[in-house]
Amino acid sequence: MKLHFDVPGDDFTRAGEASGQVKQKMKQLGFPADVVRKVSIALYEGEINMVIHAGGGEVDVDIDPHCISLLLTDHGPGIEDVSLAMQDGWSTAPDHVRNLGFGAGMGLPNMKKYSDEMEIESTVGVGTTVRMKIFNP
Amino acid sequence: MTVQQIATTLGFEILSGEESLSRSVEGIYCCDLLSFVMGRAPADFAWLTVMGNINAAAVASLADVACVVLVDGVLPDAPMLEKAQQQDIAVLAAPGPAFETGLAIDQLLEA
Numbered sequence: 001m002k003l004h005f006d007v008p009g010d011d012f013t014r015a016g017e018a019s020g021q022v023k024q025k026m027k028q029l030g031f032p033a034d035v036v037r038k039v040s041i042a043l044y045e046g047e048i049n050m051v052i053h054a055g056g057g058e059v060d061v062d063i064d065p066h067c068i069s070l071l072l073t074d075h076g077p078g079i080e081d082v083s084l085a086m087q088d089g090w091s092t093a094p095d096h097v098r099n100l101g102f103g104a105g106m107g108l109p110n111m112k113k114y115s116d117e118m119e120i121e122s123t124v125g126v127g128t129t130v131r132m133k134i135f136n137p
Numbered sequence: 138m139t140v141q142q143i144a145t146t147l148g149f150e151i152l153s154g155e156e157s158l159s160r161s162v163e164g165i166y167c168c169d170l171l172s173f174v175m176g177r178a179p180a181d182f183a184w185l186t187v188m189g190n191i192n193a194a195a196v197a198s199l200a201d202v203a204c205v206v207l208v209d210g211v212l213p214d215a216p217m218l219e220k221a222q223q224q225d226i227a228v229l230a231a232p233g234p235a236f237e238t239g240l241a242i243d244q245l246l247e248a
């Protein structure tokens with residue numbers, strides 16, 4: 001099953017729509033709670049990053065009984081040094097989003113932790129693509 | 138011990154939650170940084186925080202915690218409350234600070 005979502009930029013009230021809907025769908029389909037949790041968190045972190053850092057983007061989800069594939073694409077500023085961005089605690093989040101509880105610099109590490117495979121392609125001035133896979137053993 | 142039992146015993150106000158009030162609480166996690174919560178809070182724990190916004194409701198749902206306990210007298214804003222009601226997320230309000238509140242819950246869980 002394939003699902004597509006547009007993630008609006010700078011709209012924190014709508015961020016989480018894709019992960020919320022994917023969570024609900026996976027529960028309906030009977031996926032185990034721990035797999036649903038991994039997918040939901042990994043996707044939410046990706047959505048929020050697109051909202052905060054990239055002015056929005058798109059999410060494509062492919063739900064297969066044994067593998068959930070997540071593709072997040074944005075045309076934001078890109079990430080200059082991906083390995084630095086992946087480090088725990090590294091963040092460029094502005095103060096107004098820190099006040100909402102974001103900006104711990106733990107989003108990308110969480111995506112890495114909860115996905116079984118993760119790939120980031122990013123070009124400064126062009127955008128960022130994140131691919132994640134979570135297996136359902 | 139269920140969310141409802143904790144609220145009743147400690148006198149915390151129940152702001153939302155229906156079926157979720159009968160969820161069992163397996164432990165306590167305190168933090169206000171949302172990515173820490175998603176990375177480290179185990180499912181079925183009570184999450185103690187001062188973040189009363191819609192993102193906290195989303196995090197509670199995705200991290201699958203048993204309930205959110207807003208501490209220090211913080212109340213949820215209207216979008217959080219609405220999302221919590223829609224998604225049946227238990228939200229409690231505790232008057233005291235996080236440490237005290239967590240300690241009181243822990244004593245109940247250990248008893």
Ligand SMILES: Nc1ncnc2c1ncn2[C@@H]1O[C@H](COP(=O)(O)OP(=O)(O)OP(=O)(O)O)[C@@H](O)[C@H]1O
Nearest residue numbers: 049053054085091092102103104105106107108172
């Ligand atoms: N889609 C993106 N486009 C541009 N920059 C990004 C994107 N995603 C992440 N970044 C950069 O990588 C940094 C680290 O991201 P990460 O998600 O780990 O932390 P954060 O978003 O700053 O804080 P947290 O996720 O803990 O709320 C960000 O601060 C930002 O500079």
Ligand SMILES: [Mg+2]
Nearest residue numbers: 045049107108
């Ligand atoms: Mg992030």
